[in-house]
Amino acid sequence: MKKRSVRIYYVSFLIVILAFVLFLFIKTFNDNLLYYRSPTQLVNGNFPENYIFRIGGMVEDGSLVRIKGTKKVTFFVTDFDNKMLIKYDGILPDLFREGQGVVIRGHVEDDYFVAEEVLAKHDETYMPPEVQESLGISENSKNKTTESIQQ
Amino acid sequence: MIIEIGYAGHFLLLLGLMNCMFLLTPKFATGLNISHNILLTASKLHFPILLISFICLIITFIGEDYSLDYVAKNSNSNLPLIYKISAAWAGHEGSMLLWCVVSSFWMFLASTYSNNLPKSLRVNFLAVMGILNFGFLLFVVATSNPFDRNMTVPIDGGDLNPLLQDFGLIVHPPMLYMGYVGLSVVFSFAIACCFEDEFKREWAQWIRPWVLASWSFLTLGIALGSWWAYYELGWGGWWFWDPVENASFMPWLMSTALVHSVIATSEKGMFKSWTVLLSIFTFSLSLLGTFLVRSGILISVHSFASDPTRGIFILFMLLALIGGGLLVYTLNSQKFIDDDEVKMFSKEGFFLLNNILLVTATFTILLGTMYPLFLDILDLEKISVGVPYYNAVFIPLMVPLILLVGYIPILLSRTSRNIQLIQLLVIIAISIILSLIFSVNSILFFIGIFSATWIIINILYDLRISFTNTIKLKYRLGMYFAHFGLAIFILGASISENNKIEKEFVLELGESATIGLFDYKLDSLRELKATNYNAIIASVIVSKDNQVITEIQPEKRLYHSSESPMTEAGIHARLDRDLYVSLGNMIDDNKWSLRVYDKPFIRFIWIGTIFMVIGSIFSIRFKKKRLYE
Numbered sequence: 001m002k003k004r005s006v007r008i009y010y011v012s013f014l015i016v017i018l019a020f021v022l023f024l025f026i027k028t029f030n031d032n033l034l035y036y037r038s039p040t041q042l043v044n045g046n047f048p049e050n051y052i053f054r055i056g057g058m059v060e061d062g063s064l065v066r067i068k069g070t071k072k073v074t075f076f077v078t079d080f081d082n083k084m085l086i087k088y089d090g091i092l093p094d095l096f097r098e099g100q101g102v103v104i105r106g107h108v109e110d111d112y113f114v115a116e117e118v119l120a121k122h123d124e125t126y127m128p129p130e131v132q133e134s135l136g137i138s139e140n141s142k143n144k145t146t147e148s149i150q151q
Numbered sequence: 152m153i154i155e156i157g158y159a160g161h162f163l164l165l166l167g168l169m170n171c172m173f174l175l176t177p178k179f180a181t182g183l184n185i186s187h188n189i190l191l192t193a194s195k196l197h198f199p200i201l202l203i204s205f206i207c208l209i210i211t212f213i214g215e216d217y218s219l220d221y222v223a224k225n226s227n228s229n230l231p232l233i234y235k236i237s238a239a240w241a242g243h244e245g246s247m248l249l250w251c252v253v254s255s256f257w258m259f260l261a262s263t264y265s266n267n268l269p270k271s272l273r274v275n276f277l278a279v280m281g282i283l284n285f286g287f288l289l290f291v292v293a294t295s296n297p298f299d300r301n302m303t304v305p306i307d308g309g310d311l312n313p314l315l316q317d318f319g320l321i322v323h324p325p326m327l328y329m330g331y332v333g334l335s336v337v338f339s340f341a342i343a344c345c346f347e348d349e350f351k352r353e354w355a356q357w358i359r360p361w362v363l364a365s366w367s368f369l370t371l372g373i374a375l376g377s378w379w380a381y382y383e384l385g386w387g388g389w390w391f392w393d394p395v396e397n398a399s400f401m402p403w404l405m406s407t408a409l410v411h412s413v414i415a416t417s418e419k420g421m422f423k424s425w426t427v428l429l430s431i432f433t434f435s436l437s438l439l440g441t442f443l444v445r446s447g448i449l450i451s452v453h454s455f456a457s458d459p460t461r462g463i464f465i466l467f468m469l470l471a472l473i474g475g476g477l478l479v480y481t482l483n484s485q486k487f488i489d490d491d492e493v494k495m496f497s498k499e500g501f502f503l504l505n506n507i508l509l510v511t512a513t514f515t516i517l518l519g520t521m522y523p524l525f526l527d528i529l530d531l532e533k534i535s536v537g538v539p540y541y542n543a544v545f546i547p548l549m550v551p552l553i554l555l556v557g558y559i560p561i562l563l564s565r566t567s568r569n570i571q572l573i574q575l576l577v578i579i580a581i582s583i584i585l586s587l588i589f590s591v592n593s594i595l596f597f598i599g600i601f602s603a604t605w606i607i608i609n610i611l612y613d614l615r616i617s618f619t620n621t622i623k624l625k626y627r628l629g630m631y632f633a634h635f636g637l638a639i640f641i642l643g644a645s646i647s648e649n650n651k652i653e654k655e656f657v658l659e660l661g662e663s664a665t666i667g668l669f670d671y672k673l674d675s676l677r678e679l680k681a682t683n684y685n686a687i688i689a690s691v692i693v694s695k696d697n698q699v700i701t702e703i704q705p706e707k708r709l710y711h712s713s714e715s716p717m718t719e720a721g722i723h724a725r726l727d728r729d730l731y732v733s734l735g736n737m738i739d740d741n742k743w744s745l746r747v748y749d750k751p752f753i754r755f756i757w758i759g760t761i762f763m764v765i766g767s768i769f770s771i772r773f774k775k776k777r778l779y780e
Contacts, residue, residue, distance in 0.1 A: 009495050010493075010495070013504070013507070014507060017507060017511060018511070020547070021548065024515075024543060024544045024547060025515065025518070025544060027543070028539065028543040028544060029536075029540055031539070031540075032537040032538075032539045032543075033534045033536060033540075034534055034535045034537050035532065035533065037533075054535070066738065068739075069657070069738060069742065070657060070738070071655065071657050071735065071736065071744040090655055091655055091736055091744050091746060092735075092736055094717055095716075
């Protein structure tokens with residue numbers, strides 16, 4: 001084979017591969033993004049409907065209820081402005097505790113959130129950045145509301 | 152006494168930093184014999200200095216010197232001795248010091264074994280390694296010094312994260328670091344080559360064993376991490392496409408590409424320019440991995456409560472190295488002239504395809520890992536990329552690559568068309584039979600089985616013919632071992648994913664449930680008091696047709712110091728099947744929720760990687776010959 005024809009082979013192969021990857025990418029990327037929302041955003045209706053996404057916040061103190069004899073649980077996740085009822089039929093992670101941060105994957109049904117996976121933070125001094133930030137946001141909004149009330 | 156050891160360690164760190172200065176001088180005084188000797192001495196001296204410093208850190212852990220902040224945070228007096236020692240590299244500061252020690256060790260080796268290189272190349276090579284070592288050590292001293300003192304000394308320490316109190320975590324970081332940092336040798340060498348007048352293919356021969364050694368360590372490190380996640384996290388998965396895993400997987404893919412391209416460069420003098428560029432990218436990706444993991448951007452067990460200056464430091468170092476490396480490369484790239492042109496249907500042609508596919512795969516993973524971070528930094532949206540994305544993009548790219556792997560024996564032994572056809576028919580027949588045995592439910596599974604059989608049969612066939620030819624065998628054995636390992640890995644991954652059973656349910660004491668082929672009975676619960684934790688140990692009796700097969704003992708531990716519970720999964724491991732039970736939550740006094748997983752052939756995943764590493768070690772051949780004059 002001549003040098004040029006070899007090169008043409010490779011270049012065309014490269015283009016085919018790239019096109020293929022681009023196709024796969026466009027096809028799958030958007031379908032597989034998991035969005036993250038805080039309870040306040042959920043309450044305000046700011047969430048992708050019929051989609052699986054993640055929410056995060058604090059497990060509200062005293063809100064954990066176990067349905068007797070099963071592994072079903074319900075609890076509230078709060079960002080101290082708003083809270084969301086979570087229903088979960090599964091095993092809670094070791095570090096799941098009331099008053100501490102969680103990230104939950106699932107979808108909205110009626111007025112509650114059905115969890116498919118519950119992740120707790122990895123150690124007692126660590127807080128997932130998303131949770132920290134969504135708590136921070138509502139902290140700010142709290143300050144703003146108090147300011148506007150004072151004015 | 153113990154206080155002084157902490158100070159000694161700290162002093163040695165600073166001494167190491169000074170020592171690095173000597174490594175940087177020869178660049179400004181090339182040609183002077185004195186500086187050349189200083190450079191060699193300094194590059195060898197760096198390792199003992201840092202090693203002793205690290206040993207000092209370990210001694211402060213054993214001696215419980217809680218006046219050191221790092222010791223106080225990561226250890227306590229109840230911790231068993233072995234974890235007190237391993238705690239030295241379990242936290243951020245200590246693990247970064249370990250990184251520096253490993254880096255100085257590679258520099259020591261590079262300095263000792265590089266006397267067959269031309270002098271100017273050797274000087275530049277060690278100087279670049281010196282710059283890297285300086286940067287790493289400066290990072291430790293400036294932002295993450297494990298020898299920093301506490302203002303007030305606590306009576307007892309905090310705790311080592313219970314997840315990290317485990318054998319897997321003792322060996323995983325050193326292995327991974329040996330791999331990551333080993334790539335810095337390759338990077339430094341590539342940069343040094345850019346400064347020479349021409350690129351000789353002998354240099355690729357020289358660097359090849361270093362690439363293989365780093366690759367072996369990286370593979371082992373990742374495999375250990377995966378194994379640890381499997382038995383320790385209690386979810387029974389072996390790969391989660393978690394950003395932290397991706398951070399180590401990207402350099403792995405790139406170095407796999409490098410392992411192949413460097414062969415073409417050393418044997419035929421092809422792809423010179425590409426091999427150099429790939430070396431730069433590979434190490435950049437391992438630094439990027441470190442940045443992602445250590446900066447606290449990612450949520451994972453690896454990100455410790457973090458300090459933003461650390462992230463910024465690594466980010467700048469990353470930019471300087473990638474930018475500097477690429478600049479040096481671009482300015483000198485016209486020097487790399489290939490000795491020969493690539494033929495489509497040859498070993499080198501296959502290497503080229505291999506590299507295209509591996510680099511593309513790395514790119515797709517990079518995109519999936521970085522895109523959410525960019526959106527987050529720009530404050531547009533908080534997202535994460537799900538597992539289906541990676542499976543949908545990565546696996547299709549790997550399928551042609553794996554088919555190529557299986558074709559190599561045919562290519563090398565020039566098998567005749569007829570025999571090829573018979574082989575293909577046999578392979579298809581075997582894979583159909585295997586698929587039927589394991590009851591296929593996806594085309595992907597069939598492809599997995601087919602490609603694994605394809606690789607194994609082709610290798611065995613070629614081994615049978617070339618068995619008498621010892622020279623051929625010697626050169627192919629390492630490659631065949633590694634590729635055989637890949638096939639074993641594919642078998643394990645395909646079958647365990649296709650035939651796994653994962654169930655969560657609630658059992659009362661004495662109650663039993665049937666999952667797959669086996670009955671699981673919650674037989675008893677007992678308590679155990681260990682030095683640093685209390686545990687509830689369940690005994691689950693597994694039986695098949697009323698024949699008791701085994702007893703699995705999953706544990707739930709409560710660690711004293713951090714009050715955090717921990718699940719220890721119970722695993723009944725056999726070559727062909729893992730039965731995996733972990734305790735969930737206590738529902739009532741004698742009622743627990745349990746996770747039961749039945750994972751056939753999952754051991755093949757790790758056995759396969761061990762084969763890969765063995766193959767890679769077989770292929771390491773040092774060149775003693777002088778490479779100049």
